[in-house]
Amino acid sequence: MQETGIGRSGYTGLIDMSKTRIEFNEPFYGHEEAENLSKYMLESRDFTKDVQGMLGDITGAGRIFLTGSASSAMEIYLASGLLPADSEVIIPSFTYPAAANVVLSAGLKPVFADIERDTLVINVDDVKNKITARTSCIMPVHYGGASVDMDELMKLAAESDIRIIEDAALSMNAYYKGSHLGTLGDAGVISFHRTKNVSGEGGGALLIRDIGNSHVFEEMLESGTDRKAFLRGETMAYSWQRPGRGVNISPLSAAVLSAQLAKLNEIAGGRKRIWEQYHDELSGLARAGSVKLPVIPEFNENNHHVFHIVFTDNIAREKARTRLLGDGISAVIHYMPLHSSPYGRKLGYKPGDCPVSEEMAGRMLRLPMHMHLSEEDVALVCRAVRRALEG
Ligand SMILES: Cc1ncc(COP(=O)(O)O)c(C=O)c1O
Structure with missing residues (x-):
């Protein structure tokens, strides 16, 4: 299989992924x-x-709705009618395109904000700059267990009567001051895609804080009808109440997910060991100033979904990325900024609008992170990073 490169300076061309020996990601399935x-x-x-x-x-x-993906969980919230038509939703530029797609498909306008250098999460000061009279919602992304300071963001949102949907797609089993990510805002979403810590081979969850709105999502997931209320004996018959979406979780995904959640502690412990081994083995490079290691704010309890390193510049990152790929190690860049992407430019954004997102996308690299990595595998990856920087 071939994958194209990234279209930035230092791009080294097509990469032959068939030679990969250490995958970036693998689900942890068993009997x-x-x-x-x-x-x-x-x-x-x-x-x-x-x-x-x-x-x-x-x-x-407060209430959980299971959906086919985190994207569809976001979509049902955004399309629920709780946000005014044509209003603006602030999202980080440094995120997966799903967030921008669902904002657009709900008839709303995505507004891109920049990120923090240390944690790669949305910058609250820039959010403040981007708020207008039309802003109805902010969708921060918790980058693999590291979150924005939710107290600060929620204070800002409350001042302007703005909703928060937490994109906790990467954050199953990660916490902010003891609360699970995705439960602090008005709503939150979690992904059970096969690349996540806990996989259902697809699947997602919409977490709702204000259960007063629950019937809206319940109906949307029942083809827009009050069928659930009918089944509870609350109405004589069910009828069409609102536009709905056929985005419920597959029962096959629920079967897989049930087994995965039962071994959450094993997964959490295994990933923590791998993360700490990376941290220890690369700390010499960090002390020498050649790379920066991930920063987990003290208000977060990490789920060790991501281990990323930040190089001094794009040239060093590309040298390391190429070296790793040459050694059969898959290491990736997540995310490419949305504002400067071809579609972001069609929306009127231009390079330079979110400079930190652009800079970090050019300097960061995510290392393989999954439960099948042995101690030897992690040592091999770290050796390849060190050699790339020496050579
Ligand atoms: C930050 C973020 N949000 C949303 C998604 C979409 O998740 P799903 O594939 O479950 O729709 C992803 C996918 O990786 C993501 O990284």
Whole structure:
């Protein structure tokens, strides 16, 4: 398989991914997931309610709706009518395009804000600069367990009567001052894509704080009808109440997810060990000023989803990225800024609008991070990084 490069200075051309020996990402599946799948297929055992209960216990969210992805969870909130038509939603430029896509598809306008250098999360001062009379919502991204200072952001949002949807797609089992990420804002989303710490081979969750609005999302996920209320005996018949979306989680994903959530502690412990080994083995380079290691603010409890390093410049990063790929190690850049992307430019943005996002996308690199990495694998990756910087 071939993947194109990144279109920045230092780009080295097409990369032959078939030679990869250490993958960037792999799900951690075993017999438990397979057994649950066969229970669903052969015994019609539905795990959806179990998953809802487990997630409720872990996150403490007011109400949880399971969806096909984090993107569809964001989409149902944005399309729910709770935000005024044509209003503006502030998102970081340094994020996955899904956030901008769902804002646009809900008929709203994405407004890009810049990020913090240390944590790569949205910069609250820049959010402040981007707020207008039309701003209805802010969607901060928690970058793999490191979050924006939610107290500060929520204070700002409250002053202007703006909603917050936390994009906690990468943040299953990560916390801010003891609260699960995604439960502090008006709503939050989590992803169970196969690249995430906890995978359902797809799937997502919408976490709602104000349960007074729950019926809106319940109906949207029932083709816009009050069928759930009917099944509870609250109405004589069900009827079309609002535009809906067919984006419920697949029962197959719920079966896998139930097994994954049952081994959350094992996953958390394994990823922490790998993260700490990277940190220890690369600390010499950090002391020498050749790289910066991830910063986890003290208000966060990390889920070790991401281990990224920041090089002194784009040339050093590209040297390391090329060296790793040459050694069969897959290391990637997440994210390419949205404002300066081809579609971001079509929306009227231009390079220079979010300078820190551009700079960090040019300097950062995410190292392989998954449960199948052995101590030897991590040592090999670190050796390749060191050699790239020496050579
Ligand atoms: C920050 C962020 N938000 C949202 C998503 C979309 O998640 P999903 O694939 O579950 O829709 C991703 C995907 O990686 C992401 O990185």
